[in-house]
Amino acid sequence: MSILEVKDVGKRFGGLQALSDVNLSVKENSVHAIIGPNGAGKSTLLNCLVGKLIPDTGSVMFDGQSVLGRSPYEINQMGISRVFQTPEIFGELSVMENMMIPCFAKRDGAFRMHAIENMMDEKDIVERAEHMLEEMNMADKRDMHAAAMSRGDKRRLEIGMCLAQEPRLLLLDEPTAGMARADTNNTIDLLKQISDERDITIAIIEHDMHVVFSLANRITVLAQGTPLVEDDPENIRGNPKVREAYLGETA
Amino acid sequence: MLGLNKKDTSLLLIVVVLTLFAPFILNPFPEGSAMAQFNAGYPDLMQRFVIFGIFAIGFNILFGLTGYLSFGHAAFLGIGSYGAVWMFKILGMNVLPAIVLAVIVAGLFAVVIGYVSLRRSGIYFSILTLAFAQMMFALAYSVLTPITGGETGLQLTLNDPRILGASQTAGGNIPVPSLFGMEMRSSTDLEIAGWVFTFNVGYYFSALIMILAFYLSIRIFRSPFGMMLRAIKSNQNRLSYTGLNPRPYTLAAFVISGMYAGLAGGLMASMDPLAGAERMQWTASGEVVLMTILGGTGTLIGPVLGAGFIKYFENIFSKINDNILHQWFAFLPDGLEDFVVFIIHPFIGKGWHLTLGILFMLVVIFLPGGLVEGGQRIRKAIKGKKADDTETAKTEPAE
Numbered sequence: 001m002s003i004l005e006v007k008d009v010g011k012r013f014g015g016l017q018a019l020s021d022v023n024l025s026v027k028e029n030s031v032h033a034i035i036g037p038n039g040a041g042k043s044t045l046l047n048c049l050v051g052k053l054i055p056d057t058g059s060v061m062f063d064g065q066s067v068l069g070r071s072p073y074e075i076n077q078m079g080i081s082r083v084f085q086t087p088e089i090f091g092e093l094s095v096m097e098n099m100m101i102p103c104f105a106k107r108d109g110a111f112r113m114h115a116i117e118n119m120m121d122e123k124d125i126v127e128r129a130e131h132m133l134e135e136m137n138m139a140d141k142r143d144m145h146a147a148a149m150s151r152g153d154k155r156r157l158e159i160g161m162c163l164a165q166e167p168r169l170l171l172l173d174e175p176t177a178g179m180a181r182a183d184t185n186n187t188i189d190l191l192k193q194i195s196d197e198r199d200i201t202i203a204i205i206e207h208d209m210h211v212v213f214s215l216a217n218r219i220t221v222l223a224q225g226t227p228l229v230e231d232d233p234e235n236i237r238g239n240p241k242v243r244e245a246y247l248g249e250t251a
Numbered sequence: 252m253l254g255l256n257k258k259d260t261s262l263l264l265i266v267v268v269l270t271l272f273a274p275f276i277l278n279p280f281p282e283g284s285a286m287a288q289f290n291a292g293y294p295d296l297m298q299r300f301v302i303f304g305i306f307a308i309g310f311n312i313l314f315g316l317t318g319y320l321s322f323g324h325a326a327f328l329g330i331g332s333y334g335a336v337w338m339f340k341i342l343g344m345n346v347l348p349a350i351v352l353a354v355i356v357a358g359l360f361a362v363v364i365g366y367v368s369l370r371r372s373g374i375y376f377s378i379l380t381l382a383f384a385q386m387m388f389a390l391a392y393s394v395l396t397p398i399t400g401g402e403t404g405l406q407l408t409l410n411d412p413r414i415l416g417a418s419q420t421a422g423g424n425i426p427v428p429s430l431f432g433m434e435m436r437s438s439t440d441l442e443i444a445g446w447v448f449t450f451n452v453g454y455y456f457s458a459l460i461m462i463l464a465f466y467l468s469i470r471i472f473r474s475p476f477g478m479m480l481r482a483i484k485s486n487q488n489r490l491s492y493t494g495l496n497p498r499p500y501t502l503a504a505f506v507i508s509g510m511y512a513g514l515a516g517g518l519m520a521s522m523d524p525l526a527g528a529e530r531m532q533w534t535a536s537g538e539v540v541l542m543t544i545l546g547g548t549g550t551l552i553g554p555v556l557g558a559g560f561i562k563y564f565e566n567i568f569s570k571i572n573d574n575i576l577h578q579w580f581a582f583l584p585d586g587l588e589d590f591v592v593f594i595i596h597p598f599i600g601k602g603w604h605l606t607l608g609i610l611f612m613l614v615v616i617f618l619p620g621g622l623v624e625g626g627q628r629i630r631k632a633i634k635g636k637k638a639d640d641t642e643t644a645k646t647e648p649a650e
Contacts, residue, residue: 050492071491071496072491072492073490073491073492073493073494073495073496076491076492076493076494077494081492081493082492084492088486088488088489088492089486089489090481090482090485090486090489090490091485091486092481092484092485093478093481093482093485097478097481097482100475100478101478101479101482101490101493101495102493102494104475104479104495105493105494105495106494109494110494110495110496110499111495111496111499111500112475113476113503114474114475114476115470115471115474115476115477115503115507116470116471116474117474117475118254118255118470118473118474119473119474119475119477119478120473122475125475161493165493165494
């Protein structure tokens with residue numbers, strides 16, 4: 001069963017047709033990679049899924065409900081969490097506070113006025129955040145300023161924050177961009193573990209073929225704003241169309 | 252204690268002690284001595300310390316936590332004052348209903364102004380709030396003269412109805428603001444061997460309210476709501492993608508800080524029952540920004556310190572004049588004396604803004620965290636030496 005259905009999506013920026021006739025279906029509990037050369041429209045597509053952009057044509061359905069026209073926070077509350085290319089965390093807050101915020105969002109929804117209670121008295125939130133930190137192997141960094149951590153740790157924290165919300169779909173935008181090989185491998189292992197242990201669907205946009213082929217069990221290749229092929233990894237590897245899109249016609 | 256941790260409790264206690272003993276602390280010099288003009292322990296100034304302290308505490312909840320720099324907060328101060336004076340005119344001279352109305356009216360205005368201004372962030376938000384405040388000022392100054400008294404300001408008259416009180420006192424005067432019979436302006440003097448300490452009802456009333464306001468702000472800082480506000484300042488994008496709607500959070504912070512400003516305005520009118528449009532001018536809005544930054548943005552006690560610092564300078568430095576300088580430097584030869592006075596002259600009296608400006612620049616450049624950071628550095632320097640000593644003492648036996 002597919003959890004995310006993208007139908008005939010098109011998006012134009014002035015004279016540039018960034019996306020046209022994009023059809024995509026992400027199956028529940030799969031790891032679906034969207035790959036493609038620079039300028040293929042991967043990030044535009046992702047922004048259409050999370051409410052940052054509204055496509056000109058077509059529809060995006062998540063679990064039977066349209067996400068179009070909803071704000072990012074509403075789409076998140078529906079069950080889609082997003083990990084950014086450069087880790088987006090609350091740098092001035094402590095690691096623990098970073099982890100508590102998604103726990104509050106999960107429990108209390110988009111807004112709740114609890115201005116008098118002490119946040120450390122919210123036992124269930126504190127427990128849940130501590131549990132998540134342990135799961136991410138970050139319990140020792142609990143009281144650190146989030147901005148002071150290494151890039152790999154920031155990425156780990158961001159993924160942990162997304163998981164704390166128990167999303168049904170986790171979207172990752174080039175999660176290993178700019179990382180050292182060791183950090184990349186750690187991230188791959190972490191994502192593998194997440195997809196094995198949790199009831200979660202992962203959609204990943206990635207440049208790095210090593211990451212894609214280590215993780216994905218379904219791949220969509222995007223070129224010039226349109227899906228070229230959608231297939232299993234084995235078939236993508238040898239597909240001449242894909243080679244052409246990546247390496248140019250002369251190759 | 253009171254739902255606060257140890258550190259916050261001691262901070263609250265410090266503020267309580269400082270405000271309750273302010274008449275002593277601010278009057279360190281005996282009456283009649285040469286230094287007596289540096290005494291700040293007279294009711295008028297002490298009231299201003301705590302009232303502007305409330306104003307700055309509230310401003311800090313918006314600016315310090317969310318990072319949204321409002322440049323129009325004086326509008327709420329003015330609205331609070333007008334609301335309170337109208338209550339004195341219609342209902343009676345008790346300050347409680349006046350202050351309650353001041354807070355409510357300021358809060359209502361804050362909902363409207365905040366709702367519109369918070370559609371933008373950064374500099375555009377600041378400009379929108381500034382535009383609103385200037386509109387309010389213009390309205391109060393001319394268009395709404397029947398309600399605000401226009402240029403002359405809103406004053407009490409002998410013909411005001413005062414349903415729950417008397418229009419006039421037995422002596423035919425306008426009654427003064429009071430709290431269940433305790434007149435705000437009444438003071439008791441305590442003379443101890445040359446020192447004169449003044450205890451004023453209005454000051455202690457305002458001080459108690461400031462302590463409450465300070466306590467409330469600690470609670471807000473430590474609450475989940477306060478954490479969300481800090482998260483907005485840190486990374487609004489992440490907050491949206493974590494399923495939280497920043498708009499109601501910022502609006503709530505804006506309204507709370509507007510109500511604090513209204514409370515300060517109401518107290519101002521309670522100490523001296525008149526309200527004028529100049530209270531809403533942009534310079535007044537800028538002043539609270541200075542107070543907060545000077546004291547330490549986003550810290551609990553910073554705004555209070557900043558407010559006290561600026562009000563002290565405004566009232567004490569502005570009173571020093573050339574005659575006083577000549578007295579101070581009388582020991583110098585005549586030519587040199589004139590020269591020194593000539594050099595210092597621009598920094599005193601009406602030139603106190605110059606002194607304040609220089610101090611402000613120094614603080615922003617060398618202590619970006621304000622006076623609070625200065626205090627922390629001093630404490631660290633003292634503690635650091637001690638910690639080093641104990642550390643070496645500890646490690647020595649191991650080696």
